[in-house]
Amino acid sequence: MQFGVFTVGDVTTDPTTGHTPSEAERITSMVTIAQKAEEVGLDVFATGEHHNPPFVPSSPTTMLGYVAARTRRIILSTSTTLITTNDPVKIAEDFAMLQHLAGGRVDLMMGRGNTAPVYPWFGKDIRDGIPLALENYALLHRLWREESVDWDGRFRTPLRSFTSTPRPLDGLPPFVWHGSIRSPEIAEQAAYYGDGFFANHIFWPKEHFIRLVELYRARFEHYGHGTADQATVGLGGQVFLRKNSQDAVREFRPYFDNAPVYGHGPSLEEFTEQTPLTVGSPQEVIDKTLTFREHFGDYQRQLFLLDHAGLPLTTVLEQLDLLGEEVIPVLRKEMDGMRPARVPDGPTHTARLETARTETVRESAG
Structure with a gap:
């Protein structure tokens, strides 16, 4: 079981102090959080991709390449790579390069994005969102696996005998997650390729996401990649921790009430009841x-959102200490202890490479 944090990179005013970090401050803090995540024993650091204020992570591979040079173990991922508005050729090249720089500690999560204006900014039409996601990934999948690609599609110019460089590290493309909060077509796409499916269920009730995950698992088995419970599933989450729940609620409430993403709507109590948000003690x-496993089955990756809504960096680092010292060791022991032997662990380059080599030997022997 893999545990980590993801950031959306928002620049938000701290409602308790009135301080608004500069873009430079926010970018630097994201790097600090990634390094701290590795220090406290987390497995994954992931960043979103946004091209509009108040967000700063417009170039995830640049940030992750910088973080790669300052870390040694942690997996570096995106929590969204916009498969709809990025050129698949550039994605193929950028992430293969990042693979080499990070020694394989790289994967990525494909997403359509939830900001309508981003499509025309990159010459696309939001009404083509699903077709773009399907066609662009079909090309990306081939670019990483074929030395010479001929391609004709609806949304980009043709390719003739094109080779994406550099080639994936060890001939093994980065592991891909397909992230969705509402689209069954994306769950189907993840299942078709045997990739991972990430349900970032941080805003909506669990029942909606249970249906998406169940669809993905059933179709994963249908396409012959393994049994339904062997499908690779990731989940999002949000936490705010203090030693006791009263302090956590009191401290986090002004941030929740004023946050652009969910403030001025349901109360903190209503939101924590209906979504994965937990504001309380480490035990809470x-x-x-642990209830996520009851709802979704055994899964491979849990990412938490910690650095949002204007929370100062010092507070986020305190959250990481509590998470790494008191929460993750217990969750890891419990989750791994309950997972049947046939259900795979979270994907890593090393493990996937060993599996690929074993399969090659088996095929040669056959």
């Missing part, structure tokens, strides 16, 4: 996170 976070 452990207890609630």
Whole structure:
């Protein structure tokens, strides 16, 4: 089981102090968070991709390449790579390069994005969102696996005998997650390719996401990649921790109430009841996170959102200490202990490479 944090990179005013970080401050803090995540024993750091204020992570591979040079173990991922508005050729090249720089500690999560204006900014039409996601990934999948690609599609110019460079590290493309909060077509796409499916269920009730995950698992088995419970599933989550729940609620409430993404709507209590958000003690976070397995089955990756809504960096680093010292060791032991032997662990380059080599030997022997 892999545990990590993801950031959306928002620049938000701290409602308790009135301080608004500069873009430079926010970018630097994201790097600090990634390094701290590795220090406290987390497995994954992931960043979103946004091209509009108040967000700063417009170039995830640039940030992750910088972080790669300052870390040694942690997996570096995106929590969204916009497969709809990025050129698949550039994605193929950028992430293969990042693979080499990070020694294989790289994967990525494909997403359509939830900001309508981003499509025309990159010459696309939001009404083509699903067709773009399907066609662009079909090309990307081939670019990483074929030395010479001929391609004709609807949304880009043709390719003739094109070779994407550099080639994936060890001939093994980065692991791909397909992220969705509402689209069954994306769950189907993930299942078709045997990739991972990530349900970032941080805003909506679990029942909606249970249906998406169940669809993905059933179709994963249908396409012959393994049994339904062997499909690779990731989940999002949000936490705010203090030693006792009263302090956590009191401290986090002004951030929740004023946050652009969910403030001025349901109360903090309503939101924590209906979504994965946990505001409380380490034990409360452990207890609630363990219920995710009851709802979704055994899964491979859990990412938490910590650095949002204007929370100062010092507070986020304190959250990481509590998460790494008191929460993750318990969750890891419990989750791994309950997972049947036939259900795979979270994907890593090393493990996937060993599997690929074993299969090659088996095929040669056959």
